[in-house]
Amino acid sequence: MTAVAAPGAGETLVGTVRRLAGAQKGATGAPAWSRFVNRPLGRVLAALAFHAGLTPNAVTALSATWTASGIAILAVAPAGWVTGAVVTACLVLGYALDSADGQLARLRGGGSPAGEWLDHVVDSAKNSSVHLAVALALWRLADLHPGWLLVPLGFCVLAVVHFTVTLLNEALRARHGARTRAERTAERPGVLRSLLVAPTDYGVLCLVFVLLGAPAVFLGVYTALALATAAYLVLALRRWYREMEGLTR
Structure with missing residues (x-):
């Protein structure tokens, strides 16, 4: 992880945001919400946390708290517009804080293996739950x-496979000397690809919950996201497998 240059004396919040933006990691492979909304929002939250003296692990804990609150409300509260709005707000804030912890680590001079491990543990829990x-x-x-219950159960499997394979790809690339995502930061993919x-973006999934007041509409959009994720994963797995075959050649 690349550290951001040390701040000058009396640096303002706006100055910290600008300094962090200048050292922002690349957008290779990032979907639209993560690239254009979540990362800039996380940048602001990282600057706020930096000036408040918070550690990256503390921000990760805040992310986990907001996300867990949204998931718990979704699981137990009656479906409705208010429930949907609260769930969406909790999940969107939790996701932004998930981006902020890594950016805060760069502001503070770089992250740690323990911090990265904790971040992945939180991510794995939210992606399935x-x-x-x-x-x-x-x-x-x-x-x-009752057959509709197969949709979220299947979506859960897709999310776990996607998250696990993404981490595995990075580990195998690093082991065999191939370029990892972090090493392709200079690349800037087009807006169309994003x-x-x-x-497939978790941030888009967070937004869908505003439709809980209209269960049929919510279920239709949620199912469409599940099908789109399945189609993407089928194509990506084939490409990734070929890439892994090439690592040993």
Whole structure:
């Protein structure tokens, strides 16, 4: 992780945000929400945390708290517009804080293996539990056919596979001397690609929960995201497998 230059005396919050933006990691492979919304929002939160004297692990804990709160509300509260708005707000803030912890680490001189480990633990928990919470929310709908519960359960499997394979790809690339994502930071993919892979973005999933007040609409959009993620993963797995084959040649 590349550290950001030390601040000057009396640096303002705006100055910290600008300094961090200048050392922002590249956008290689980033979907639209993560690239254009979540990362800039995380940058502001990282600067706020920096001036408040918080550590990256403390920000990770805040991210986990907000995300867990949103997932818990989704799992137990009646479906409705207010519930959807609260769940979305909690998840969006939790996701922004998830971006902020790494950016704060750069401001403070670089991250640690323990901090990266903690961040991945939180990510792995949220990626699966959010879909299990959707299953519980749908289960409480009296007029919904039980077969629809297979959608969030299948989406949960897709999310776990996607997250696990992404981490495994990076580990194998590093082991065999191939360029990792972190080493391709100078690349700047086009906006079109970011938009095409947007359905796979966790941030887009967070936004879908504002539709909880209209369960049929929510379920339709949620199912569409699941299908889009499945299609993306099928294509990506084939490409990644070929890449892994090439690592030993």
